[in-house]
Amino acid sequence: MARFTCHEREPRRHDTVARVRLSSLTGPETTEELQQSMSEMATYKVVLLRHGEGAWTVENRFCSWVDQRLSIEGMDEARACGKHLKALGFEFDLVFTSVLTRSIQTAWLILEEMGQEWIPIHSSWRLNERHYGALIGLNRAEMALNHGEEQVKIWRRSYDVTPPPIDESHPYYQEIYTDRRYSCCDVRKEDLPKSESLKDVHERLLPYWNKEMVPELKRGKQILISAHGNSARALLKHLQGISDAEIINITLPTGVPILIELDENMQPAKPHVFLGDQEAIQASITKVENQGKVKTADEIAAP
Ligand SMILES: O=C(OP(=O)(O)O)[C@H](O)COP(=O)(O)O
Numbered sequence: 001m002a003r004f005t006c007h008e009r010e011p012r013r014h015d016t017v018a019r020v021r022l023s024s025l026t027g028p029e030t031t032e033e034l035q036q037s038m039s040e041m042a043t044y045k046v047v048l049l050r051h052g053e054g055a056w057t058v059e060n061r062f063c064s065w066v067d068q069r070l071s072i073e074g075m076d077e078a079r080a081c082g083k084h085l086k087a088l089g090f091e092f093d094l095v096f097t098s099v100l101t102r103s104i105q106t107a108w109l110i111l112e113e114m115g116q117e118w119i120p121i122h123s124s125w126r127l128n129e130r131h132y133g134a135l136i137g138l139n140r141a142e143m144a145l146n147h148g149e150e151q152v153k154i155w156r157r158s159y160d161v162t163p164p165p166i167d168e169s170h171p172y173y174q175e176i177y178t179d180r181r182y183s184c185c186d187v188r189k190e191d192l193p194k195s196e197s198l199k200d201v202h203e204r205l206l207p208y209w210n211k212e213m214v215p216e217l218k219r220g221k222q223i224l225i226s227a228h229g230n231s232a233r234a235l236l237k238h239l240q241g242i243s244d245a246e247i248i249n250i251t252l253p254t255g256v257p258i259l260i261e262l263d264e265n266m267q268p269a270k271p272h273v274f275l276g277d278q279e280a281i282q283a284s285i286t287k288v289e290n291q292g293k294v295k296t297a298d299e300i301a302a303p
Contacts, residue, residue, distance in 0.1 A: 082113025133195025
């Protein structure tokens with residue numbers, strides 16, 4: 001009988017479990033449909049998510065490279081995500097996070113909920129949220145009032161528009177660039193970004209995907225990626241072949257796992273799936289989209 005090490009092993013049983021239960025999330029299936037779905041099983045599965053709600057999301061500020069922790073609701077979202085992944089039968093071998101606390105804290109809460117705290121976690125600045133440059137710390141609704149909702153949408157969601165860069169006069173410049181976590185990156189501190197478009201995020205993330213994550217997938221490891229709204233969008237765009245024009249319409253909710261299935265060439269095998277209650281997920285996406293809209297006096301008084 002073939003023996004498998006932790007690095008090379010037979011296909012996981014949870015693939016079937018996940019598929020079976022997933023089917024109930026995406027509509028009823030007959031036995032034939034189920035069998036067909038299983039026979040079309042993708043070679044690699046990746047679970048990607050945007051961390052739970054961060055403290056600054058509540059204040060509607062561009063957080064980006066400022067290191068905020070999760071809000072109370074964000075912690076609940078992360079725990080619910082762990083519960084859900086456990087119910088679906090996922091067993092992770094490796095977790096990837098950014099070096100920002102909200103992404104790491106989300107991974108910890110998920111693993112705790114799953115009883116898989118022992119799983120190694122790899123953290124890299126390459127999974128950090130997009131660097132929002134001079135916009136960091138600003139309130140999105142105020143920005144919409146001053147610059148218009150369309151401009152804010154372009155700043156937030158376009159592929160190749162870069163916000164003005166951060167400089168030393170910015171209130172969060174020192175906090176970010178004197179932080180010890182950026183002294184041990186694979187690039188010199190002075191070469192770290194001062195502002196990024198989604199395209200820039202894609203370009204800094206891709207080497208990490210290719211060099212660190214793909215080899216682990218090919219060794220048979222099941223990976224979880226706890227990323228950010230825009231670093232997850234950049235990876236999703238890459239893995240699903242989403243066009244530059246289409247990506248502007250994609251907003252990710254917090255704390256919702258996305259199942260991505262890839263073929264042997266790391267090309268999309270199936271459309272990605274948001275795992276969970278689809279109505280609640282849509283409500284969460286709308287909430288994030290609305291952050292960039294002008295608020296009425298009533299909404300400001302009772303956000
Ligand atoms: O820090 C941020 O994202 P994150 O909460 O996913 O880390 C950004 O401020 C997200 O802002 P956006 O949704 O306007 O792109």
